[in-house]
Amino acid sequence: MKKAAIIGAGIGGLSSAIRLAVKGYRVDVYESNKSYGGKMKEMSMKGFRFDMGPSLLTMPEKLDELFYLANKNPRDYFSYSKLSEGCRYFYEDGTVINGYTDSKKFAHEVNKKTGVSEKLIIKHINKNLFLFDSTSFLFLEKSLHKIKTYFSFRVFIAFLKLPFLQIFESMNTVNKRRFNNEKIIKIFNRFATYNGSNPFKAPAILNSISALEFNKGAYYPDKGMFSIASALFKLCKDLGVIFHFKTTIEKISVENNIANGVFVNKEIKFFDVIICNQDIYFVYKKLLPQRYVLKSFLTQERSSSALIFYWGINKDFENLNLHNIFFSNNYNEEFKNISENNQIYKDPTVYINITSKMTRKDAPNNCENWFVMINTPNDKGQDWESLIAKARKNIIKKINRVLKINIEDYITCEELLTPQLIESTTQSFRGSLYGSSSNSRASAFFRHPNFSNRISNLYFCGGSVHPGGGIPLALSSSKIVDELIS
Ligand SMILES: Cc1cc2nc3c(=O)[nH]c(=O)nc-3n(C[C@H](O)[C@H](O)[C@H](O)COP(=O)(O)OP(=O)(O)OC[C@H]3O[C@@H](n4cnc5c(N)ncnc54)[C@H](O)[C@@H]3O)c2cc1C
Known part of the structure; x- marks a missing residue:
């Protein structure tokens, strides 16, 4: 053997x-x-359970494939459901956009909340799907480093499409040209962070990532x-x-x-x-x-890292969902700080994941388990103690401004994951989440x-x-x- x-x-x-x-x-x-x-680990604290690493599941069929390969029924091992809303987007002027995974419903929601035409949204989503379908076989399924890959007909077709795949412009440039609305540009730019990139630098071909949520679907393991x-x-x-x-x-x-x-x-x-x-x-x-x-x-160059606070919250927030984003007022400055200055911006985009919205027993009654994350530079020896103390204050201010509350009144327990801890617990260089950068x-x-x-x-x-x-x-x-x- x-x-x-x-x-x-x-x-x-x-x-x-x-x-x-x-x-x-x-x-x-x-x-x-x-x-x-x-990186996929969990933690319990005072009756709350937290997923400490990845929070969003896409392409679950790749997991199921492993069970079928072994002649097993994946549903005997784990189950998941498709989300009707991928993410809920919050802005400081009070606008809330529900990121429905059904593209027509999303386009309607965007039109209702911002006036951007439904047609434009659908066109953009379809273009991103074209990018995904044109490139996924070459870039995700095959070794790019074996000659025989390039003799496949599908790969040959993918290469023919390369001039149309927007590799010479940044995601932001393309998204800005298509939409005259900062709120929508932020939503589509945000997909760069799915592999730790900066949308102001990363090639627009990465707009294809949004196809995962709007076309292929976002999922949650039960x-x-x-x-x-x-x-x-x-x-x-x-x-x-x-x-x-x-x-x-x-x-x-x-x-x-x-x-x-x-x-x-x-x-x-x-x-x-x-x-x-x-x-x-x-x-x-x-x-x-x-x-x-x-x-x-x-x-x-390494991809970005993250700072995560795990908070036990003794209140139910009905206006929040499983995935929530509170956008920075200045996305450009935020990414400049992360990828050029190796710092954390004073008004960071805050992501809040609350699994107790789906798995009730993840938090005690009338409580929620908040995973509060911001993107950060990877670890280059910054003074993390002072950066984290400032970031915590700024995150709390941001949440208070958006939800019009004092969140500190509801935090009953806290744990922390930092770029340094990510490196020491998973041996990932500089604590970067996704290996080398895709900028x-x-x-x-x-x-x-x-x-x-x-x-x-x-x-x-x-x-x-x-x-x-x-x-x-x-x-x-x-x-x-x-x-x-x-
Ligand atoms: C906070 C956070 C949020 C994320 N969010 C998402 C998300 O929403 N969706 C998503 O798809 N992905 C997300 N990711 C990324 C995702 O978690 C990883 O890409 C994924 O888990 C794949 O990990 P991996 O196979 O590279 O192994 P890793 O998780 O990096 O594990 C490598 C393992 O190797 C072990 N090891 C290393 N060296 C040695 C050695 N010499 N001897 C023995 N053992 C060793 C380490 O201890 C570690 O357990 C996130 C990651 C983090 C940290």
């Missing part, structure tokens, strides 16, 4: 373990933490986001995958340019295949022999491939490598690895 080692039990690692176990490998997963999930990791873990166990928690891989053994094992507690364990779910930066920095280090991957035109091609050019039997999955961060893309990375191993 062939043997595979997987380094890390994040979503990329768990999905790779399932794929290799289905292939007939004996799979050993090594994870530094005491449990699985990586028992919260962590139930995804738990379902994948259970499937792994059912397939006989062996887990080694609290076990950090110290080095990958390479002989004659072949990866043949991993070092655990200074002892070598031999394997036929090694798949790294660890952030690629640290794979080069710590795991591989010096002669294989590719400096270009140590110097790439440049060619960033998709510069992401690390899912294999090594110089070391055979070594593969890479997860958010720091191709095709990128986020649950669906991490799942795609494992599928590409699976195909490469075939």
Whole structure:
């Protein structure tokens, strides 16, 4: 029986373990933490449960695919429902726009609240869907770094469409040209943050991300986001995958340019295949022999990070939904601060996720579990203590202005996740959420491939490598690895 080692039990690692176990490998997963999930983890505090990492599920069919592959019914493991409203958008002048996932309903809502024509909205959504459909096969499903990818007819067609895919303009430039309304531009610019980019720099091809919500749909797992990791873990166990928690891989053994094992507690364990779910930066920095280090991957710009407050709130807010955004009055300044000045803007866009709206037992009666997040620069050694203290004050001021309350009166308990903690708990360089940044035109091609050019039997999955961060893309990375191993 062939043997595979997987380094890390994040979503990329768990999905790779399932794929290799289905292939007939004996799979050993090594994870530094005491449990699985990586960035997808949960926490409980004083009767409140919180999903600490990802909060939005898109493309759930990529998860279901893993269960079908193993001849299992995904619904025996976890279930999810489609949301009728993706996000609720709040502005300081009192406007509230419900982000219905049905595009016609959304267009009607936008027209009612802002006067922007329904036709314009529908046209924009359809153009973004065209971008998504034209590019997803090439950019999300295949290795961009294998010649044979380019001999596929679908990829050839995607290349023919490239001149129409807006890679030479920023998202903001295109959105501004199409809409003469700041509120709507902010809604569509916001999708850049789904992979930690800056809409004022990122190529307009990333407008395709909005197709996920308005066309493909936004979803919620009935028992919260962590139930995804738990379902994948259970499937792994059912397939006989062996887990080694609290076990950090110290080095990958390479002989004659072949990866043949991993070092655990200074002892070598031999394997036929090694798949790294660890952030690629640290794979080069710590795991591989010096002669294989590719400096270009140590110097790439990283995606943004986040500051999250988990608040137990002893009040029900009927005007809030599962996903809520309170927009900054100056989105441009906010992103300049994040990506150019490495600072946090004084009027940040605040995202509030409340899973107790869907999973009632996530909070005690008449209470809500608030996950309050702002985008931040990644960790470049800023004075985080002072930045966080200021940001907390500014977040509270913002919430108070929009909801016309004093939110501090309702906070009963608090926990915090910072860029530094994201790095230390998931070994993600600089605490960036989505690996390297997607702010440049060619960033998709510069992401690390899912294999090594110089070391055979070594593969890479997860958010720091191709095709990128986020649950669906991490799942795609494992599928590409699976195909490469075939
Ligand atoms: C606050 C936050 C919000 C997010 N929001 C969303 C969202 O709404 N929707 C979405 O789709 N995505 C979101 N993401 C991104 C998403 O969580 C990740 O892209 C996804 O979970 C994929 O993770 P991964 O496979 O790269 O592994 P990771 O989660 O990075 O896990 C890697 C694992 O490897 C382990 N490891 C590393 N090195 C070693 C070693 N040497 N030995 C053993 N173990 C090791 C680490 O301990 C870790 O558990 C968010 C992330 C964060 C942090």
